[in-house]
Structures are given as C-alpha cells and as structure tokens.
Amino acid sequence: MIAASPTGPAPATAKPSALGAAALGARSGLGLALIEIGVLFPLQYAGLLPGLQRLLFFLVPLGLYPAVGAAAGGSLALLARRLPGLPWLRFLAAAVPLTWLVAQGGFFVGRRGLSRLDGADLVYPAAGILLAAALLLVRPLQRAAWPRRLVGGALAGLVAMLVVVAVFLAGTASAVLLGPPPVPARAGSPDVVLITWDTVRADVLSIHGGAGIATPNLDRLAAEALVLEQMIAVAPITGPSHASLLTGQMPPSHGLRSNIDTVIDAGIPSLAESFRAAGYDTAAFVSAYPLRGRFGFDRGFRTYDDRFGTAFEARVADLVAAAPVMGRFFRVLLGGVERTRIPGAVVVERAGDWLRRSDRPVFLWLHFFDAHGPFDPAPEWREKAAQLAAGATPPPADPERSGVAMQGYRAQIMVLDELLGDFRAVLEERDPGLARTAVLLTADHGECFGEGGYITTHAPSLLDATQHVPAVLRLPGARGGGLRSAELASQVDVAATLAAIAQIAPPAGQQGTSLLPLFEGRTLQRERFADGFYIEAYLSRLKKLRSDDRKIGLRTAEWKYWQWAGEPGRERLFRLADGEVHDLAAELPAKAAELRAQLGHLLADLPRAQERYLATSGGDEAALQELGYAEIQGGESAPKDAEKSTDG
Numbered sequence: 216m217i218a219a220s221p222t223g224p225a226p227a228t229a230k231p232s233a234l235g236a237a238a239l240g241a242r243s244g245l246g247l248a249l250i251e252i253g254v255l256f257p258l259q260y261a262g263l264l265p266g267l268q269r270l271l272f273f274l275v276p277l278g279l280y281p282a283v284g285a286a287a288g289g290s291l292a293l294l295a296r297r298l299p300g301l302p303w304l305r306f307l308a309a310a311v312p313l314t315w316l317v318a319q320g321g322f323f324v325g326r327r328g329l330s331r332l333d334g335a336d337l338v339y340p341a342a343g344i345l346l347a348a349a350l351l352l353v354r355p356l357q358r359a360a361w362p363r364r365l366v367g368g369a370l371a372g373l374v375a376m377l378v379v380v381a382v383f384l385a386g387t388a389s390a391v392l393l394g395p396p397p398v399p400a401r402a403g404s405p406d407v408v409l410i411t412w413d414t415v416r417a418d419v420l421s422i423h424g425g426a427g428i429a430t431p432n433l434d435r436l437a438a439e440a441l442v443l444e445q446m447i448a449v450a451p452i453t454g455p456s457h458a459s460l461l462t463g464q465m466p467p468s469h470g471l472r473s474n475i476d477t478v479i480d481a482g483i484p485s486l487a488e489s490f491r492a493a494g495y496d497t498a499a500f501v502s503a504y505p506l507r508g509r510f511g512f513d514r515g516f517r518t519y520d521d522r523f524g525t526a527f528e529a530r531v532a533d534l535v536a537a538a539p540v541m542g543r544f545f546r547v548l549l550g551g552v553e554r555t556r557i558p559g560a561v562v563v564e565r566a567g568d569w570l571r572r573s574d575r576p577v578f579l580w581l582h583f584f585d586a587h588g589p590f591d592p593a594p595e596w597r598e599k600a601a602q603l604a605a606g607a608t609p610p611p612a613d614p615e616r617s618g619v620a621m622q623g624y625r626a627q628i629m630v631l632d633e634l635l636g637d638f639r640a641v642l643e644e645r646d647p648g649l650a651r652t653a654v655l656l657t658a659d660h661g662e663c664f665g666e667g668g669y670i671t672t673h674a675p676s677l678l679d680a681t682q683h684v685p686a687v688l689r690l691p692g693a694r695g696g697g698l699r700s701a702e703l704a705s706q707v708d709v710a711a712t713l714a715a716i717a718q719i720a721p722p723a724g725q726q727g728t729s730l731l732p733l734f735e736g737r738t739l740q741r742e743r744f745a746d747g748f749y750i751e752a753y754l755s756r757l758k759k760l761r762s763d764d765r766k767i768g769l770r771t772a773e774w775k776y777w778q779w780a781g782e783p784g785r786e787r788l789f790r791l792a793d794g795e796v797h798d799l800a801a802e803l804p805a806k807a808a809e810l811r812a813q814l815g816h817l818l819a820d821l822p823r824a825q826e827r828y829l830a831t832s833g834g835d836e837a838a839l840q841e842l843g844y845a846e847i848q849g850g851e852s853a854p855k856d857a858e859k860s861t862d863g
Contacts, residue, residue: 237285244284248276393491393517396575400494404576405691406652407490407713408642411460411580412631413453413503414587414673416661417446417685418609419625427607428625429599432636436656439693441734444701446686447748447770448660451673453505455753456659456706457512457582461486463710463725465749470824471511473755475504479511480824484722486710487515490578493719498573500566501582504555516580520565523557559583559634567641578717581638585630588662588671590623592630600626612680613665620671621664650692653716655709658684666795674754677768677777678795682750688730690716695734702739703772704730705748724822747771747810749817753780755828769814776810786811 419425422437423444449459450466458464458471458479463486466472470480479485487497498518506512506521513519566581592600600622611621635656639649646652663669666680673681686704689696707727714721715729726743733739750768757764763781775795778786788800788807800807 240284240286241281242284244280244282245277247284248280393515396491396494396496396517398492398494400576401718404493404495404717406576406642406646407495407578407717408652408654409460409578409580409709409713410635410638410654410656411457411582412586412628412656412658412685413582413584414660414662415628415631415658415685416680417658417683418680419628420685422687423685425608427600427603427605429603429629430632432632432639433656433687436635436639436654436689437687439696440654440687440689441695441698441700441730443686443688443704443730443733444699445703445772446657446684447703447705447750448658448682448684449706449748449750451660451676451681451752452754453503453659454510455751457506459706460657460659460709461512461580463707463722463727465707465726465821466751466753467749467818468724468726468822468824470826472751472753472826475510476755476828477510478827479514480827481511483511483824484724485514486713486722487578487580489515489710489714489719489722490717491515491517493717494575495578495717496573496575497578498566498569499580499582500562500569501580502557502559502562502584503582503587506582518569520569523555556584556587559585559631560637563634563638563641566638570641570645576717578713583631583634585634586624586627588620588624590620590627590671592623592626596626596630597623599629611664613670616670617664624662624664648692649689653691653713654689655687655713657686657706657709659706660684675752675757675764675766677750677752677766677770677775679775679791682770688712690734698734700730700733702733703748703770704739705744707744707748726821743820744817746813747774747817749814749821750777767814767818769810769817771810774806774810776807776814778811778814 417423419428421428421430421434422442448456450456450472452474454471454474454477455466458469459466462469462479462483464483469483471477487499491497497516498520499512499516500520501507501512502523504523508516508519508521513521562581562583566579570577570579603625604622607622607625611617642649642652642654660673661679661681661684662671662673663676663678663680664671666678667676669676669678676682684706705727707725708730709727711721711725711727712730715731728739728741730739747769748771750770752764752766754765758781763779765780766777767780768775768777773791775789775791776786778784786800786807787798788803788810789795789797790799
C-alpha cells in the first residue's frame, strides 16, 4: 500500500497564519478606504484641496486603513486560536467594508436627500464598490511577498498621513460639497452677494437714525442702495432667521425653529439650489456654530465653509471631518475638539480666496458673528466707541446693567463696518464699480439692552430691539440708489428678491415676495402677510425656564401682538408708536381679540413642516455653553435677580 503524500491538501479547518490574517486585514482595510472615498467624494472630498493636495488627502485612508487592518488581522490570528479558519476570516474581511458601505450610504443620503443626488453621486460609490469587491475576491499574491508589502504599505500610509496633515495645516481651502453647476449661467448674469450681520439691531445704525457709532462703509453702501426702513426678523435667534432668508418660508414651514437641535426640512428647496440650477457657482462662508451645514444650510452650495477652528487641533479635526472612520479616530485622539465661531477677518479672507478662483457668476453668502456677545471689543475699538458715546442713541433701556455692554456692542459693530469695507475691496477687484454685482446686507436679529427686562440677550424677545433689523439692497451699477422705503418687509422676502435680481426661478413654496417694485415706488402685492408678519421666539431652551417662555406673534405696521406658546391665554399688545413699554391687552380687548384671530388664521394657512428634533451631543452642549445658550435669563418669565445673559 502506498502511503498518502504528506504534501497533500491541508484540512479545511487549518488555522491561518498571523501573516495571512494580516494580509486579509490589509485588503479589507483597503476595500473600506475605497468605499469611503467613493461614497464621500461627491459629498465633500471633491475639490477639498486643489491638485496634488487632493491626491495626498486621499492617500490618508488608502495608507491608514490597510495598516490598521493588517494590525487587526494579525492580532486576531495570534489572540484567537479557535477561529474556524481562513474562510471565516475572508468573510469578515468582506463584511467589514460592506457593512461600512451601508452606514456611509445612510450618512450620504441623509445629508443630501435622495431627490438631490446628481448622476456623479452614484458613479463614485459604484466605482468604490467594484474596486473593493475586486480587491477582496482576487487570489492573494505569493505569501513570501506579503511581509515586505505589509511593512512598506504601513510606512507609506503613515508618511502620507503626516504629509497631508502638514499640507492641510498650511492651507486655507474650503470644503466643497458639489461638482460644477450642471448648466452654464445665462449671459450677463450678475453676481449676487448676501451679507448677514449677526445680532445687529436697526436703531443703533446711523442709516436708521442711530448715533454714537461710525459706519462709513455701510453709509456708502446705503447711499447707492434702497434702504428698507421696516425689515422684520422672523425670529430672535440665528438658525431660524437664516433658514427663512434662504428658503423664503416661515419657521413653521421650513422646520428649523431652534438653534442646533432642529434642522431645515429635507423637502424644502433652498435659494442656493435655485442659483445652482441656473448655472451659478454657489458658496457660503459662515462664522458660528448654529449655521453648521449639517442643520440643512449647506444645500445647493458648491462650497459651504463652516470651519470654525483656527488652532492646530481644530484644523486637524477639520481635515478629517468628512471621513467618519478617520474623523472618529482623530476626534477621540484630540479630545473631541470643537470651535463655535471665527472672526470676520477669516470669513473675508476665505471668501476672497474663493471668489478670485471662480470664473462663473456667483451667489455668495457671508455671515459675520463679530457683533454677537460677549461685548468685549479690542481696546482700540472700545476707545473709539467711548469717544462717540456722548449723545449716543438709542440709550440702553437699563443703563445700570447694560450700559457698558451696549457701548462695547457699538464698538463691535464698527468692526463689522471695517470688514464690509475690506470685502467691498475684494468685490471691486473682480468687478470694478460693482457694475455687475448686487449686494443685500441685513441682520438675522438684534439684541436687548434692558428692553422688556432682558439684559444683553435676544432669544426670548419679540420686541423690536430684536425683530427690527437693518436691510440695504444695492442693485448692479447702483441702479435706483439713494432710495428709502417705509413699507413693511420680512426676511421671507429675501429669497424671492435675490432670485428676481438674477432673473431666475425662486425656490418653490415662496411665502414672501420680491422687493424690486419698491425701486419704482410701487406698493408690494402680497398673497400672504398683507396685514402683518408672523414672528416667533421658539428656542427649545425657553421651555426649561420657570414657565414655558416660547412665544408666537404678529407684527403689523402699527401693532405688535404675541401670546405664550405654552399659555395661549397669556398675551401682550403694544401700539408701536407709543413704544413697547405699556401692555394694552387688557385696555383694548377688542384689538387684542382681532389680532389674536388674525394670528390664528395666519398660522392655520401656513404649510407645516414635520419638525425633526436632534439629540444634542456633548460637543453641541459645549457649543451652547460657549455661545451663551445654556442659560436664558432676564424678562418676566425668569428669576427677577438675573443679572445678565448672552445667547446665540
């Protein structure tokens, strides 16, 4: 009898070597990297860094993931001696990246929405899946080659990662969400620029009758523009007001009613999407946490720059924010670093860099947070405000507790004015004389300095200190400049107005109307809000006070009415000509009933979004604390001994 050859096939239950398991882990990691790049490329990777820098950026997952996979695979083979064999490891090597594909797909679709996916959005993920599948199914190379390849791949990944981090930290490029616009813009299309000053009330500015503040750049812009004397904010906080500016809908309709814990409804079209569909290059540069793209603000923007960190750790976190595997790794390593705001000078610098590279008509949004509390300006600006303080109007409603803060506030607004001049110089580089550029400058809300008992705060207020905001609209070539209009206008009018300037279709579902007829002295014809505008103070944290302090109200040309959301029978009525000091609800019950009914009809007529509240993370809570949202004090629903509060 001939004995069986000792070189026959190994039993099916043979255990894999640590080297073979490491090889499988490396292949699995490489497959995961290919899938992640494919899924995220059209979302954020595309154009994140130009040219060679972009290539180096991709080498981070391509180098890091296989190295980690190799280490994990080898460790499994060494530590888990009872593994059922090589087939099980092959299954694991395939399952890990495919499972991650499902997770990444959910992230991707949730961020963009199925209805907003471009053709390229599907090409890149498909390519990543095919490459990963091929990698996992091909026959392994000769075993003798693996040690050299594994060590070389790990070292290459480490070097690539260090190089990319160094390159990124040396640059200032912005995150790009989308590819080029799908069609060319109409010949002669103007550039359209929206500038929002956070927390700037109208009455402190000289263009609205204020004194004690020098704003030469704003004054120059206003002389070339239409000044809207009665622009009304929809809400006294950053997120809902900006959502209305960008959608043309009221907060109950677009769904973002509170900062950080609510989002714009995924089905609501945005102004940036309208400009992009018309061939415009679209970009936004924002400076505060409540406007992070993940709350729905980035829709339609090819570039949405919401990077708030300027320190080393924050910039590293920005580098990996788009890649969940890398991002989680670095966020743990860096202790979950997060920043909530950046100075306006950084906004101007980043927007200028982007604008110089754009060769299409642009829709550009710049947001400045410099006037927001805490009111602690640089010494040179504080000194300038002190020099102008004599005769400053309006005075603080509570001079003892908010006088110093209001002077600092005026100083910080003067910083905004200087930044406006800096950015105008950038616009003039591209378009001398701004012959082809339209500019709308406005604010999201104002600030209380004792009005209604609110001390340096805004979130609970529906008073005009927070709801009456500046608005200056300059057409290309300063056509119609030097005009003023006292007609009531709202932030929901902005989207329709900017679309009309560009001669494009506004976002569907507009609740406002174009303000361009005001340049011709005509009265606006409204389908909604002909008798007054809806306003609300709906920050979620207002529910956590001694009583629910959220409010809904109506602002007409002559009257202000509101009621508490948690107590509809509790209400306030003010005649605006008399100031908002004496509540007339009890003295004029018929008028209060009339406006109460009008508010009810208006709300019943508004389309309602499905409100989606987000669970806030530890980073969100830290951001709220840094911005002053953690406590809302002052006013009649809060403890009477409250000294101050700032919020977002």
